[in-house]
Amino acid sequence: MIRVAINGYGTIGKRVADAVTCQPDMTIVGVSKTKPSAEAYIAKARNFPLYIADLSKKEEFDKAGIPVAGSVGDMLAACDIVVDATPGGIGAKNRALYEKAGVKAIWQGGEDHDVAGFSFSSSCNYSDAIGRDYARVVSCNTTGLCRIIKLVDSEYGVRKVRATMIRRGGDPGDIKRGPIDAIVLNPVTIPSHHGPDVQSVLPEIKITTTALIVPTTMMHMHVVQMDLKQPGTRERIIELISKNPRIGLVRKATGITSTAELKEYVMDLGRPRSDLWENGVFEGSISVDEDDLCLFQAIHQEADVVVETIDCIRAMMGTITIPEESIALTNHSLGFSPIR
Amino acid sequence: MIRVAINGYGTIGKRVADAVTCQPDMTIVGVSKTKPSAEAYIAKARNFPLYIADLSKKEEFDKAGIPVAGSVGDMLAACDIVVDATPGGIGAKNRALYEKAGVKAIWQGGEDHDVAGFSFSSSCNYSDAIGRDYARVVSCNTTGLCRIIKLVDSEYGVRKVRATMIRRGGDPGDIKRGPIDAIVLNPVTIPSHHGPDVQSVLPEIKITTTALIVPTTMMHMHVVQMDLKQPGTRERIIELISKNPRIGLVRKATGITSTAELKEYVMDLGRPRSDLWENGVFEGSISVDEDDLCLFQAIHQEADVVVETIDCIRAMMGTITIPEESIALTNHSLGFSPIR
Amino acid sequence: MIRVAINGYGTIGKRVADAVTCQPDMTIVGVSKTKPSAEAYIAKARNFPLYIADLSKKEEFDKAGIPVAGSVGDMLAACDIVVDATPGGIGAKNRALYEKAGVKAIWQGGEDHDVAGFSFSSSCNYSDAIGRDYARVVSCNTTGLCRIIKLVDSEYGVRKVRATMIRRGGDPGDIKRGPIDAIVLNPVTIPSHHGPDVQSVLPEIKITTTALIVPTTMMHMHVVQMDLKQPGTRERIIELISKNPRIGLVRKATGITSTAELKEYVMDLGRPRSDLWENGVFEGSISVDEDDLCLFQAIHQEADVVVETIDCIRAMMGTITIPEESIALTNHSLGFSPIR
Amino acid sequence: MIRVAINGYGTIGKRVADAVTCQPDMTIVGVSKTKPSAEAYIAKARNFPLYIADLSKKEEFDKAGIPVAGSVGDMLAACDIVVDATPGGIGAKNRALYEKAGVKAIWQGGEDHDVAGFSFSSSCNYSDAIGRDYARVVSCNTTGLCRIIKLVDSEYGVRKVRATMIRRGGDPGDIKRGPIDAIVLNPVTIPSHHGPDVQSVLPEIKITTTALIVPTTMMHMHVVQMDLKQPGTRERIIELISKNPRIGLVRKATGITSTAELKEYVMDLGRPRSDLWENGVFEGSISVDEDDLCLFQAIHQEADVVVETIDCIRAMMGTITIPEESIALTNHSLGFSPIR
Ligand SMILES: NC(=O)c1ccc[n+]([C@@H]2O[C@H](COP(=O)([O-])OP(=O)(O)OC[C@H]3O[C@@H](n4cnc5c(N)ncnc54)[C@H](O)[C@@H]3O)[C@@H](O)[C@H]2O)c1
Ligand SMILES: NC(=O)c1ccc[n+]([C@@H]2O[C@H](COP(=O)([O-])OP(=O)(O)OC[C@H]3O[C@@H](n4cnc5c(N)ncnc54)[C@H](O)[C@@H]3O)[C@@H](O)[C@H]2O)c1
Ligand SMILES: NC(=O)c1ccc[n+]([C@@H]2O[C@H](COP(=O)([O-])OP(=O)(O)OC[C@H]3O[C@@H](n4cnc5c(N)ncnc54)[C@H](O)[C@@H]3O)[C@@H](O)[C@H]2O)c1
Ligand SMILES: NC(=O)c1ccc[n+]([C@@H]2O[C@H](COP(=O)([O-])OP(=O)(O)OC[C@H]3O[C@@H](n4cnc5c(N)ncnc54)[C@H](O)[C@@H]3O)[C@@H](O)[C@H]2O)c1
Incomplete structure (x- = not known):
């Protein structure tokens, strides 16, 4: 079971979290938010452990009735790989956190190629991602x-x-x-x-x-x-x-x-x-x-990168080495076949 | 089992059809379309028998690979009650069809009060709808x-x-x-x-x-x-x-x-x-x-009348006479409790 | 001739400048911009002396072919009254400048009542504005x-x-x-x-x-x-x-x-x-x-306050003390009678 | 003086009418509307004689206080050339009217090339339009x-x-x-x-x-x-x-x-x-x-064809045979030189 953390539970992060949950070989160990909000309630409704970037805000979450599982650092300690879905530019600043925690990390397209040194697309270069520590799923x-x-x-x-x-x-x-x-x-x-x-x-x-x-x-x-x-x-x-x-x-x-x-x-x-x-x-x-x-x-800007991110997780963890196999598994687990 | 037909499988009709399908005491016997379209494919995907208003268009449906079950008249013959969800103004013209087929009918808010002589709202006048042949769910x-x-x-x-x-x-x-x-x-x-x-x-x-x-x-x-x-x-x-x-x-x-x-x-x-x-x-x-x-x-213009229509069906069929009971059953069958 | 300066030549400022120009009893001594832009070219086309908030940016204006007449301070020295039409919140910070220059000042509705201690509307309280040093034209x-x-x-x-x-x-x-x-x-x-x-x-x-x-x-x-x-x-x-x-x-x-x-x-x-x-x-x-x-x-958010500002200038300068007279002069000079 | 009629005083028609008015060699003899409306009041404000397609509607105009000069037929009798700016498709139906009245006619881009058999663009084929009876200004x-x-x-x-x-x-x-x-x-x-x-x-x-x-x-x-x-x-x-x-x-x-x-x-x-x-x-x-x-x-969809239409009038009337001359005259009369 690959243990996945989502840093930044927003438009992309919440979709990746749900897609991970559907996969047989991976699980969500936590998602993060910076402040209580509609999406924080959704995380609670989904039973995702909720971690927060700044622990001093814990009280705000408490008051809103949203349980806090710990800090982002705690979340990183519990995962094999983190999907960074914070707003563009913030992801790069988070790299140090991921290095320190010794976890693999995937960024989204709001970051530059350099954040990871490798840009991923399931149908194009899955094999090149195998075993990597860092990758960016392109926009x-x-x-x-x-x-x-x-x-x-x-x-x-x-x-x-x-x-x-x-x-x-x-x-x-x-x-x-x-x-x-x-x-x-x-x-x-x-x-x-x-x-x-x-x-x-x-x-x-x-x-x-x-x-x-x-x-x-x-x-x-x-x-x-x-x-x-x-x-x-x-x-x-x-x-x-x-x-x-x-x-x-x-x-x-x-x-x-x-x-x-x-x-x-x-x-x-x-x-x-x-x-x-x-x-x-x-x-x-x-x-x-x-x-x-x-x-x-x-x-669909909010969706196409989600399935790519799932494949990228597998490639980086090295658990499936044949691209078509991961793509098929991702799709099948989501009950997804393209419209015809 | 109340047999429900949907005349006009559009924005409202397709939602009512899905809501009916979730209820334990009613079933969809057919839905109608005037021409092949995205929604016709959805009806097919849902396995709803598709009837068409104008049988001369059957060939168009055949060519699009969408099976046609018969005419709207055929559909009316198979149902206890029809939900008219055709565009505003057309519903009134359809009344003669429903009278001829001897089926109960519900119209939507695009029609005037006079089309049915009774305007329905679950929380306000459910009891007055019991046993009626015709009703209009308000806009x-x-x-x-x-x-x-x-x-x-x-x-x-x-x-x-x-x-x-x-x-x-x-x-x-x-x-x-x-x-x-x-x-x-x-x-x-x-x-x-x-x-x-x-x-x-x-x-x-x-x-x-x-x-x-x-x-x-x-x-x-x-x-x-x-x-x-x-x-x-x-x-x-x-x-x-x-x-x-x-x-x-x-x-x-x-x-x-x-x-x-x-x-x-x-x-x-x-x-x-x-x-x-x-x-x-x-x-x-x-x-x-x-x-x-x-x-x-x-x-939400597309949604609030859908649950009312379900209640209205029950009231008119007389199968449940206590408003709160129908409302609770409708909600429960949809897995719906209001946001809090 | 009342000498008017416009601090902030944007949506409101450019309209006030043109309205002032139409009046027989007032003239524009300068308008201000923070950086070269389409509106700076318009100021040039109108032959309004252009002053800039930050003189270190003069070179940028030179390169764009837009002559700079001096600093906002220079502009204030040349006027009797300044109309502050900078973005909401900035106007309050500018108050010290106006006090130092010893000029009367009018703010717009993006500022709080307190910026001037008096809120103006031509049809309501023109007389109360007579002779004042500071006023805010309401939003x-x-x-x-x-x-x-x-x-x-x-x-x-x-x-x-x-x-x-x-x-x-x-x-x-x-x-x-x-x-x-x-x-x-x-x-x-x-x-x-x-x-x-x-x-x-x-x-x-x-x-x-x-x-x-x-x-x-x-x-x-x-x-x-x-x-x-x-x-x-x-x-x-x-x-x-x-x-x-x-x-x-x-x-x-x-x-x-x-x-x-x-x-x-x-x-x-x-x-x-x-x-x-x-x-x-x-x-x-x-x-x-x-x-x-x-x-x-x-x-029309961009326009209604413009004519009020013209009246406010006259009231504060004390040149016309009967409200109806100023309103009529403003309208007449603009060739404006309300639609009927 | 070229006598110009505008059939269809809408988005394009009202702009052509104003542009004609600015030219030294042409004049508006009338514009047409089908019913009283904001634009009919504008025609009145501009002192353009207003003709109507259907004289039976004269009373409606009278009631709205908008004087009617006569029928579209009357308008055609008074002009050398008509600019048809009715909605796409209606222009073609009007061709018979223009033939009967024996006037030259210009259509707009909502009509097909065939309506006139010649499609016009000032900078491309002005010379080919000289002396023609019918032309279409392209969209x-x-x-x-x-x-x-x-x-x-x-x-x-x-x-x-x-x-x-x-x-x-x-x-x-x-x-x-x-x-x-x-x-x-x-x-x-x-x-x-x-x-x-x-x-x-x-x-x-x-x-x-x-x-x-x-x-x-x-x-x-x-x-x-x-x-x-x-x-x-x-x-x-x-x-x-x-x-x-x-x-x-x-x-x-x-x-x-x-x-x-x-x-x-x-x-x-x-x-x-x-x-x-x-x-x-x-x-x-x-x-x-x-x-x-x-x-x-x-x-700018509403504007670019207006100046072309002015040139087209001159070419068809044969009064100016050098394209650059007409273009320059049109521009100069409007006080128009392109933005730089
Ligand atoms: N939205 C899209 O259409 C889209 C499409 C493709 C890629 N992307 C990329 O995906 C990434 C995320 O974009 P999004 O649209 O989901 O953003 P978003 O604003 O919807 O969500 C970002 C989330 O990150 C959280 N966050 C902010 N700062 C944080 C921090 N320091 N630590 C932890 N969490 C923090 C926010 O609370 C929010 O929940 C960006 O790189 C973006 O460019 C977005
Ligand atoms: N859309 C809304 O937001 C909304 C909200 C509340 C009530 N309503 C009311 O619901 C009714 C339906 O509106 P809608 O928005 O779903 O319309 P729609 O246009 O989305 O759907 C109408 C459907 O009826 C079909 N149709 C048209 N003529 C037909 C005929 N003669 N016989 C059978 N089918 C025919 C069309 O193919 C289409 O599928 C109207 O009375 C409307 O006023 C709509
Ligand atoms: N736009 C509206 O619809 C509207 C309506 C009524 C009132 N107002 C109020 O009018 C004021 C101006 O709003 P606006 O919409 O014209 O803003 P704007 O952004 O269109 O224009 C502001 C102008 O001020 C300039 N500026 C910014 N900082 C400056 C500084 N420090 N010194 C000098 N100039 C500076 C900017 O370059 C710009 O040209 C605000 O108080 C606003 O609330 C606006
Ligand atoms: N609007 C644009 O952006 C644009 C741009 C280029 C070309 N065109 C073309 O210009 C033509 C006019 O378009 P528009 O946008 O000005 O239309 P419009 O709808 O704004 O105006 C049409 C006018 O014609 C009048 N009218 C309608 N039927 C009439 C009739 N039978 N006799 C006389 N008058 C009648 C209407 O009252 C209206 O005033 C069309 O061919 C259109 O395709 C429009």
Whole structure:
């Protein structure tokens, strides 16, 4: 049983905690919060031992009726591996804690590649993660790009990728972030940093990216164009996607044309938190003109990295060494097969 | 076993179908759609027999791989009671169908009181529905108002209600409706029609309402002010809410200040479709100054009428004649107790 | 000629600067910015001498081709009165500067009453401002409330006011602030602080307010209910509004039902920056039931305080001592008569 | 004096009417509305004779105090040329009216190319419009694409264009259209119809486009990538834009990163209705890698076609035969030079 701790029980952390709980080979030894909040009550409802970063706040938790199991240090002492899901930038500062406690650590995409020196994507470089002490699961956007590029590259070879990311402004529960009525270039400069981030996983891929932020909370949308090394066909791309364990096909027959309808569909399917763990590639958009492939894919920012994190835990612990095996086990334990 | 048909498997219909399925004393004999769509695939995934309004469209369904069980007429022949959840206005046209088939029928709040001659709210007039052939479950907003007014009226007596409803512009999956960046008076005139709608359930209550539409999809928010017939206390109101099976208390300690955070909380609790079946009264807002009560409550438009519809089925079928018993059974079967 | 300086050339400051420029009895001696930006280029285009808070940043301005006239201290030395339109909270810190420079100062609604010890509204307490050294123009919401309450109180007497403010999340040019998809209680507690703020101008008025934030940028919307000391009529209210120089009537015949359509109308009228300097009371909403008055009014957050600030300058300088005279001069110089 | 009629005094029509009024060589003989509304009051305020499509509605206008000059037929009899700015699809039905009246006609981009058999863009094919009876000014998006493509093609030659259009969901005053919280693929299929529409003006250009709709009202945003026939430089592109009368440069030094800030800037400049008649190319985004050019441009949907329509009138009337001359006259009369 792999003992997992979650440092930062927020949007990503609470999802990873639930996903770990579903796995047969791992268990949650604790999760951490900085102050009492709705999510702290959820941790209590889930019976996750709750640790806090700053023990001087224990009284606040007591008053709120939320039992505190100890400090983050205590939590680290009880785990084999910690998933750091604190806000971007804080994770790097936590590295010293993890080193001191002598535990393996996984960071999320809000941190730079350097925090771990290794960037992870289940479908691309699982094997390279085996036995490592530190790894960073790449961001939601990079995860989505890596999955689809790897799929196409394995079949046809990819000469060049051009991708535009139309990003959600904030997560659904985030009431502070805007914009309310604007399209924001983020960054204004071209290319954006997402290309190099993809290369931290797939160094040989030539890729140029642009990114914008729009006033929606649901999902990101990617416009992906690839120059193939040889002519391809739409049918073959659809076939490949149909077999891929982490890429779903939003079928034309469903009539789905947007992130909102896709989220509703996933909700109706009964997925926990309406999570779309897979890329949602729109069947109707897949267009192949000789060696020129183009498609739209929706990326659920809160979800796609969760399943990758589970695989990353196994790779780093070395308990499963065949990527397909871990991916299958993660999916099966969650009762997850990509939409078709 | 009460045999229930759902005419109109959309936002409300699909939720009622799932809620019926959870009950020990009722079963779904069929649901209806007008054309193949994402929701038709969901019906298939749920193994609900799918009937269609216009049999000439059968081929379209066949092509989409969605089996058609027959016409809406066939569906009506197989049920004891039909829940009409077609878009507002269409339900009234369907009445002739139901009369012809000799089945009991429940309409939703998009129809006028006259469609059934009786307007239903579990906590207010369950007993009056017993044995009826036709009933209308009042709208999401009216349901929310009736619940809280009844609660307060039973304790203190209510001399006058003033309520402002800040309404969501469209449901999350609805990509057609706006506004995108505006506050819309709907209607411009004061009072709005919601007051009289409350009176269709609680005729003795004096109430004035105003209503606006804003660019959000999550929930409605109500500002409710009541003049009491005798002085009250905040503590007693909180106590009453805590005991009510259909009103939840959004506790201050959770730090929740918005519809979005409340929806996230309900999602994290694991509720199907993140549904808030109860009123969400904000503890921090409850203010009682002598005989003047004021509070904020969030109303999840897609969800609150679902549990009422289940109760309404039982009342009309006459199988359970004590309101509290049906309410308790509905809640228990859904695994639902209001947030606290 | 009154020499006016604007400390903080942002949303409010740039509007006040343009309004000052239109007046025959005052002139802009300078405006201030903290860093080069779009607004700094506008100041240059307007030929306003530009002063900077921190002279060490002069080089940045030089590089951007924006001439710097000196420090904020230099600007203060050149003026009779300064309008502080820095972000809320910073104004209070600036008070020492103004005292040292021996200039009169006006703050905006982001500051507390205490910053000046006097809160100003043209229609309510112009005379009390005469000759003062310091004053605070109350916030956009409070200004809008004071205007309509004063109008009604002068005619009928007001026993009690209940108002709900549905507030815009951010200004149109503000891309940082949310929410994107939520209704936020701000504050959750009832009453909100807006009531006491109204009382800083109209101490004798009994008022309870509630406030929410929604995802729109255009305007705030107020639901205002008043208990009158004697029965009133809708017709008389309309008549009073029609004669008021700072309250406009959104006529039913225009078909306008929202903030967005109202903003469009004002834009089409050719107002600079599409500014609605007056309250926009919806004719169709005005409802009087004996001594119970209710109405909707739209408040353009960026604009209504601008004309008040102009009047406040004159009152404090003591050049015009009759309120109606200043209000008329301000309006006339701007070519402004309220919409009818 | 060219006598111009505007059939359809809405978002586009009212702007064309004002722009015509500014020109020394043309005059408005009338504008049309279908029912009394805010815009009808604006027509009255502007002293534009108001004609109505359906004379039986005259009484409604009378009651609203809006004088009616006659029927659309009467208006056509009084003009040399009509600008049809009715909603998409209605314009085609109006063609018979224009033929019967024997007047020249210009349609807008909501109509198909076939309505006129000729599609117009000032910078691309002014000369081909000379003396024509019928022309269609291409849509806002197509206008924006044609301008930038023509500029680059004239200098370097363009081998292929790839463009993604992130479109606003509705105009600011439009409170009906959504989405509220979604990214909508419109169309889902790749390529979108915008490429062929560009080719209706620039038939030799190879272009592939994708299009999405997002919840904003301000402007469209284009991501434009071009393969050049020879290597280019960023500096030269900036130089070309700086000289172009219909393309503006959003300078890095302004700090503008979004549509909202750009709109605010244009508003602050004092442009009527805050209109951005030019393409807004973001200086910071212009990236040239050998023969690969990429940039972001903002397109104000309500404005860019207005100046094109003015030029189109002159070309069709044959009064000015040199494109640059008309463009310069249009701009000069509006007091318009592109932002720099
Ligand atoms: N939200 C997304 O869409 C998304 C997607 C992919 C990756 N990520 C990445 O995941 C990471 C977490 O993001 P999130 O959105 O879940 O953030 P979040 O703000 O939702 O949650 C962060 C949690 O960390 C806790 N926390 C803050 N400081 C802490 C500390 N010093 N010690 C322990 N806990 C602390 C907070 O209380 C909160 O519960 C970031 O690196 C982010 O970039 C986020
Ligand atoms: N959505 C809400 O928030 C909400 C809340 C409370 C009450 N209601 C009421 O519930 C009712 C249903 O609303 P909804 O939001 O679920 O609508 P919806 O549009 O989501 O679903 C309506 C369904 O009816 C089907 N339909 C349409 N015409 C039909 C016909 N002639 N025969 C059979 N099926 C047909 C459609 O295919 C669709 O599946 C309305 O009366 C509405 O006012 C809705
Ligand atoms: N925006 C509104 O809707 C609104 C409405 C009514 C009242 N107010 C109040 O008006 C005041 C200004 O608000 P705003 O919205 O115009 O803010 P803003 O952020 O748009 O503008 C503030 C300006 O002040 C400048 N500034 C910041 N620090 C400074 C300093 N130390 N010295 C000099 N200049 C400095 C900034 O560069 C900026 O130009 C606040 O008190 C606010 O509460 C705002
Ligand atoms: N709004 C934009 O962003 C935009 C941009 C570029 C092109 N266009 C195109 O411009 C045209 C007009 O669009 P709009 O946005 O100005 O529309 P709109 O709806 O704002 O205005 C249309 C006007 O036409 C009037 N009208 C309707 N039917 C009429 C009839 N039969 N006879 C006379 N008048 C009638 C309406 O009263 C209204 O005033 C469309 O082809 C549209 O595709 C619009």
